[in-house]
Amino acid sequence: MVRIPHFAARLMVAASTVLVTAQISAPPHLAEALPIFSRQSAMFSSTETLMGFTLFYLISTRWPGCTSKRGAGAAALASCNLDTIPTDKYTVETFWETEEGTEAAMTGCYNILTNSALFGDSAPLLEETCTPNAYNYNNAGGYNVIAQGTHTANSSGIIANRWKKCYEGIGRCNTHLNRLPAAVVADDRRVQMEGEAKFLRALYYYMLVTYYNGVPLILEEPVYAHGSLPRASREEVVRAILDDLNDIIDRELLDWQWTKAADQGRATRGAAMALKARLLLFEASKLVNPSNDAAKWQAAADAAKAVIEKEAQAGYDLFGDYRKLFLPANEHSCECVFNIEFSKTKNTAVNSFNVYSVQYRNNAPLLDLVMDYRTTTDGAATMGKYDNLDPRFAATNFYPGSTFLGKANCPAGEVCQFTGFAHRKLTIYDAQKRDSDDSNGETNYMFIRYADVLLMFAEAQNEVDATPSDAVYDAVNRVRGRVGMPTYAYGSKSQSEMREIIRHERRVEFAGEGLYYNDIRRWMTAELVMNAVIQDYAGTDIAVRAFDPDRDYWWPVPADQILLNKKLEQNPNY
Numbered sequence: 001m002v003r004i005p006h007f008a009a010r011l012m013v014a015a016s017t018v019l020v021t022a023q024i025s026a027p028p029h030l031a032e033a034l035p036i037f038s039r040q041s042a043m044f045s046s047t048e049t050l051m052g053f054t055l056f057y058l059i060s061t062r063w064p065g066c067t068s069k070r071g072a073g074a075a076a077l078a079s080c081n082l083d084t085i086p087t088d089k090y091t092v093e094t095f096w097e098t099e100e101g102t103e104a105a106m107t108g109c110y111n112i113l114t115n116s117a118l119f120g121d122s123a124p125l126l127e128e129t130c131t132p133n134a135y136n137y138n139n140a141g142g143y144n145v146i147a148q149g150t151h152t153a154n155s156s157g158i159i160a161n162r163w164k165k166c167y168e169g170i171g172r173c174n175t176h177l178n179r180l181p182a183a184v185v186a187d188d189r190r191v192q193m194e195g196e197a198k199f200l201r202a203l204y205y206y207m208l209v210t211y212y213n214g215v216p217l218i219l220e221e222p223v224y225a226h227g228s229l230p231r232a233s234r235e236e237v238v239r240a241i242l243d244d245l246n247d248i249i250d251r252e253l254l255d256w257q258w259t260k261a262a263d264q265g266r267a268t269r270g271a272a273m274a275l276k277a278r279l280l281l282f283e284a285s286k287l288v289n290p291s292n293d294a295a296k297w298q299a300a301a302d303a304a305k306a307v308i309e310k311e312a313q314a315g316y317d318l319f320g321d322y323r324k325l326f327l328p329a330n331e332h333s334c335e336c337v338f339n340i341e342f343s344k345t346k347n348t349a350v351n352s353f354n355v356y357s358v359q360y361r362n363n364a365p366l367l368d369l370v371m372d373y374r375t376t377t378d379g380a381a382t383m384g385k386y387d388n389l390d391p392r393f394a395a396t397n398f399y400p401g402s403t404f405l406g407k408a409n410c411p412a413g414e415v416c417q418f419t420g421f422a423h424r425k426l427t428i429y430d431a432q433k434r435d436s437d438d439s440n441g442e443t444n445y446m447f448i449r450y451a452d453v454l455l456m457f458a459e460a461q462n463e464v465d466a467t468p469s470d471a472v473y474d475a476v477n478r479v480r481g482r483v484g485m486p487t488y489a490y491g492s493k494s495q496s497e498m499r500e501i502i503r504h505e506r507r508v509e510f511a512g513e514g515l516y517y518n519d520i521r522r523w524m525t526a527e528l529v530m531n532a533v534i535q536d537y538a539g540t541d542i543a544v545r546a547f548d549p550d551r552d553y554w555w556p557v558p559a560d561q562i563l564l565n566k567k568l569e570q571n572p573n574y
Contacts, residue, residue, distance in 0.1 A: 112169035124514030149546035195253030285522035304457035406433035420537030
């Protein structure tokens with residue numbers, strides 16, 4: 001993936017001054033779909049006649065390089081003269097009549113990714129706290145009630161906000177795609193933008209269908225009627241996602257790699273292929289494939305294999321140093337398939353990985369995770385012993401006795417704070433003292449990295465084969481070999497043994513990256529691992545968690561959305 005601040009820099013001036021204002025006598029463009037998207041109750045209701053809408057959604061962003069803040073956009077919306085079309089602003093009809101405006105619209109499609117409802121702030125770290133990997137002490141973002149199994153349709157911020165922001169992103173992509181044919185932009189750039197917008201739309205729908213199951217399917221520029229659409233079936237939504245991704249791949253809408261540094265941060269053909277593999281792996285898994293249809297596993301294996309076969313062309317490989325892989329200096333390494341971009345550059349999006357890890361410890365790792373690491377000889381971990389564990393352990397976690405922020409982390413004789421562990425992977429910290437300017441971080445979040453592609457292939461192919469094939473061993477051993485862990489001899493494991501090996505590898509390889517929550521859901525092991533007492537470094541009980549298998553495998557449809565759209569049906573048992 002690529003760094004948005006680079007390609008956004010050209011839009012900084014325009015995006016900082018442009019507000020798109022439309023005068024309309026009927027429910028307006030995009031705001032017409034606000035019952036689905038992000039209705040602001042103080043401004044709109046489902047029964048109001050909306051006379052105007054400031055399309056700050058296109059450019060009130062910090063991804064990439066847009067400078068208007070959401071608050072400023074909201075203020076403009078509240079105070080604008082709805083009876084007059086400003087002569088010094090773009091209108092919805094003229095916004096795409098300039099190359100500058102068209103690029104800003106593309107920027108708006110990316111921006112939603114940096115919102116805390118998706119991957120911004122510290123969302124991937126906090127999602128770890130919905131698993132046995134980590135603990136959230138103060139319910140930041142509403143994740144703790146999910147971990148406790150006490151969430152409802154209106155009790156968790158992340159559940160409501162993710163739905164809204166995904167649809168906001170979809171609305172931007174749909175609008176951009178509809179306006180692109182007539183937009184003032186070079187033909188080759190138009191083709192690229194079509195690919196980027198389709199990739200992003202697919203990603204937003206992937207997030208929706210993964211957490212909520214079937215959702216309203218909107219593939220056109222928003223209109224008022226979209227606010228009363230029922231939920232489409234899961235199969236319909238998945239097909240729409242695949243249609244977008246396959247179109248990118250088959251028509252070659254995107255390049256394998258961007259040759260210009262300024263374009264780093266944009267979606268690529270490899271990213272589309274990898275997202276297809278991730279979607280198909282979810283569809284093959286027990287949660288949505290209870291009959292264990294082998295064809296679904298084969299489709300997932302084929303999709304991941306297709307990425308591997310383009311390894312050289314796309315420039316993919318495993319980065320040699322696991323710890324350094326996650327530092328800003330290596331943010332566009334060979335292992336990066338698609339990044340969510342962050343930068344401390346003025347007016348660009350930042351994250352809270354550093355401060356949440358080292359100050360609030362809202363993603364404090366748990367003993368259960370630590371004890372699942374193996375020793376360097378592939379033996380079982382021993383409580384309180386950290387010096388001979390899988391190198392990924394120390395690269396991911398601070399632990400009792402390790403150097404943390406320039407001093408020993410709860411040395412012998414002292415009581416450790418919180419769980420006794422702290423997250424290291426997505427922070428800038430190793431042994432140095434805390435940076436006074438670390439509250440806003442610029443470490444990118446790798447939504448998909450190549451190690452994931454390898455393990456996705458291994459998992460799917462292992463379910464296809466009666467006994468693990470050499471290709472499965474190759475993929476697993478490649479991931480383990482990168483950190484110096486012992487490799488497995490060909491033919492030494494049964495299918496069930498390899499299944500558990502792959503699941504273990506996914507847990508330790510991606511610890512702290514927010515993937516484990518969806519893994520335990522799609523494997524349907526959440527009811528086994530979440531109904532448990534969680535413990536700190538010393539084995540002291542912290543809290544009891546609960547997971548209702550009849551309810552909690554899917555998030556509820558947010559209550560406010562059902563209030564606004566009576567055709568939305570709630571997920572079972574909420």
